[in-house]
Amino acid sequence: MPETNDRREQRLEKLGRLHELGIDPYPPRAEHSHTVAQALAAFDANASQPTQVTVVGRLVSLRVMGGSTFCHIADGTGRIQLYLRRDAVGQEDYENFRRLIDLGDHVWATGTLFQTRSGEITVNTSAWRMLSKALRPLPDKWHGLRDVEMRYRQRYLDLIANPTARDIFITRSKIVSAIRHTLDGWGFMEVETPVLQPIYGGAAARPFTTHHNALDQTFYLRIADELYLKRLIVGGLDRVYEIGHNFRNEGISTHHNPEFTVVELYQAYADYEVIMRLVETLYSTVARTVLGTETLSYQGQEIQLTPPWRRVTMRDAILEASGIDIELVRTLPELCTAAESRGLSLASQPNWGKAVEKLFELTVEPSLVQPTFVIDYPVDISPLAKKKPGAPHLVERFEFFIGGLECGNAFTELNDPIDQRERFAAQVAAGAQGDSEAHPMDEDYIAAMEHGMPPTGGLGFGIDRMVMLYTDQVSIREVILFPALRDRGGDWQEAEDSPQEPRS
RNA sequence: GAGCCGUUAGCUCAGAGGUAGAGCCCCUGCCUUUUAAGCAGGUUGUCGCGGGUUCGAUCCCCGCACGGCUCACCA
Structure with a gap:
């Protein structure tokens, strides 16, 4: 032997x-x-x-x-x-x-x-x-597989050794399936749009860049599906959705993976009010289908997903949390001064809208445990959303928060091509000022809109964060089968191999 | 990018300025209702890498690599 x-x-x-x-x-x-x-x-x-x-x-x-x-x-x-x-x-x-x-x-x-x-x-x-x-x-039969890095790099071992890991990914699959089933039942049609895009857009983020050899052309991995899905709305596909990966060339953390799964959907002849009702119904329906309850337990807190969810304007949320009424300090210097007097620094923010958003993140966001729609955002951080009637510095936009996590983003879509061109121009100017996440001009998209786009409500939400909530996980790596990790050169495991290994 | 913590046997981990340990795994023997089977015996380490201090460093100091967590940017 x-x-x-x-x-x-x-x-x-x-x-x-x-x-x-x-x-x-x-x-x-x-x-x-x-x-x-x-x-x-x-x-x-x-x-x-x-x-x-x-x-x-x-x-x-x-x-x-x-x-x-x-x-x-x-x-x-x-x-x-x-x-x-x-x-x-x-x-x-x-x-x-x-x-x-x-x-x-x-x-x-x-x-x-x-x-x-x-x-x-x-x-x-x-x-x-x-x-x-x-x-x-x-893996060890007593301790299982505890090494976190090995659990992610060799996920198959994690799945063998840790029933919890297995359960999370089974639940994830059921969640995605329930989303599809629910949206299909509401008359939405699933479509696929390009991952490789000549012009990236639809979000404020830095893209990955790649190159097509035969065309000798630069392509970007998409940072959002948005602009292509709205072209389909122009084309008369009135209810469309896509489930796919977005790619953002930014930091990696327990809440961020460079590629992540997003559901985006667009509904013609709807607005953000309709989308709010859709979101709360979808989230509670999926929870009931997958977990058998509309109540989540997340990090020791009980979260009730049953509609209707609380709605609060960004103005009121900030006023309540900080005492600052953003409608009374409508310029960046005034807002900075007001924040300064409460010990908050917004000095590095480039414009009023971004400062408002920052103030919101600092004072409000962590406290939003129960599902909450935060509505009516500054126009300068929302270049694709329709302005609010009577308040042209705001747009009909909401984000929703559960368990302190930002879970999704939606708006009444901007369908005025003249306004859209001006918004892109403002973004290009911001880019010239050094905003690396500014939106580029997209003439092809404007051309689509010039053919007539119906009033439309749109939504995007992250599957990974949804799965984190539904499976009570703090790290996004626990809900992504193969999360992004630093490359180990490919030979890190071969070192222990025998040289006389028979390779056939 | 910054801070904190970690890196010792295949795994989970102890350890002390004097050259390394436990349990499990693995191997050998016994064992025909066990289940973390049992009993007896046995093997295994460039103590993450590179410098420095020291008669001597795995231990102290410096640097680096990798990982985890927190923060920053972001969904």
């Missing part, structure tokens, strides 16, 4: 032994009669004949006791115990099992169901086969 200590070496030796015995360690098929869950359900203590089952799965525990062995196998539906006796399996196959099997291997087993002395439903195995030999060991 193996002389070496290296676990992978030992397993490679067992693999060689299997080949010598004429056993294929990676057979192509895994015929079975029951999933693990089905096998457990098929047991009947009162049956006159024991039930015959053939099951397949990964070996996750092993207790060899001389001529008798207990182990558990697991498939995606659960785990079941196998009982192998030398007498029942036969001398040769039993010894092969003892000598050649390791935790992590996938196996096939057939036998009859019975209950052990302690009552566990178990397969009294009459024959077994190797389905897939594992060359590396599973």
